[in-house]
Amino acid sequence: MTTIDVMLPYYGDVAQMKEAAQSVLDQTFTDFRLVVLDDGYPDPEPARWFGAMDDPRVQYLRNEQNLGANGNYRKAVELVEADWFVMMGADDVMRPGYLAAVSAAIDAFDVDIVQPGVQVIDETGARVTPLVDRVKKAITPRVPTGGAALGGEELAASLMRGDWAYFPSIAWKTSSVREIGFRTGLDVVQDLALILDIIKRGGRMALLTDVVFDYRRHSASDSSVRALDGRRFDEERDFFLGEAASFDSLGWHRAARTARRHVTSRLNAASLLPKAYRSEKGAPRALWRHILR
Incomplete structure (x- = not known):
């Protein structure tokens, strides 16, 4: 069984952050560590809420100065202890079977990245299908039930046709990410850059069919x-x-x-x-x- 670190870089809505964290705690797969990296959000509630928890799997950290999204991601990678990790969005939601599905894929496939099935939700939590996500679904490679491992030029070309991956839902092999790291100077394609850098070095992705993650899309997002x-x-x-x-x-x-x-x-x-x-x-x-x- 693979231990998985769930890294939760945070700056923003407190209620949605709590929902995201609670969804991790509600997983059927329990061999995980949840690390929250508060990037200096001006509200004492996160520190109070996590401080009241009596769960050794949960660690809450607050940055002394704001690092920005990219900087907080890089710090999170440095703090990973497990062989695999998830860089979860602080407003997204894991369904109860998410970590179990990811763990099973890690055991079944020789890969560096696991992309599970994703449902998009809006600010209120309602399931939605915006145009961008309908396009993503249309261009996502078709794989058999249970998933398949993809790699090489075929996978790179597919992602260049359109980035159908959902960064916060992905599980990453720690050693592969640390060999490469997040590129500096990128704000909106840093996740795609990391995936492609791994692929170009011979890495592979497991693409799963089961929907186990809710990705929140905001109309007023950055x-x-x-x-x-x-x-x-x-x-x-x-x-x-x-x-x-x-x-x-x-x-x-x-x-x-x-x-x-x-x-x-x-x-x-x-x-x-x-x-x-x-x-x-x-x-x-x-x-x-x-x-x-």
């Missing part, structure tokens, strides 16, 4: 704001072109062509144009630049 003002797509464009060059150096020319085209990313930008024209924070020129370049 990535949504960055998308409307163009910052998200500026980062994506530079990232895709850099990956194309990297794939070419490996001889993965099909993946390189897919990265250069980044069709799904362009379509995502196009879908936001009406909202950008209506929004004070919108930047239609930035979206058009991404669509046409």
Whole structure:
């Protein structure tokens, strides 16, 4: 049986953070450690709530200074003790069988990453299917019931067609992540960058079919704001072109062509144009630049 560390970088809504943490404590698989990394959120309630817990599997830490999302992720990786870990979102929800499904996949497949089935929920917890997630579902590779292991150029090209992975739901092999680490300077594609870096080094992903994780999508999330003002797509464009060059150096020319085209990313930008024209924070020129370049 594999022990799994659940790392919970936190800054934001207290009630949703509590729901996320409680979903970890409610797992049928009990051989885990929950580590909460409070990035200095200005509310004493998290410290009080975790301080009242009498559970040796739970550790609450508060950063002395705000590290930002990327910095808090890197700190979390440094604190992992188990062979596998999850970098859970502080507003997402594990279904009770999540860790059991991940543990079974770790035993069944020789992989570095486990991506389980995911359901998207909104701010209220209701199940939703936004356009972006309908597209993700359509382009996700089809695997048999019980899952399959994927890797190499085929997996890289698939992720370049569209990033169908859900970062907070993924289980990671600790040694593989520590060999590579999160790239600095990335805000919205850091998870995809890590997956691709692992794949390019020969790593593999287990893709599961059972839905065991609820991913919360907020309309006013940081990535949504960055998308409307163009910052998200500026980062994506530079990232895709850099990956194309990297794939070419490996001889993965099909993946390189897919990265250069980044069709799904362009379509995502196009879908936001009406909202950008209506929004004070919108930047239609930035979206058009991404669509046409």
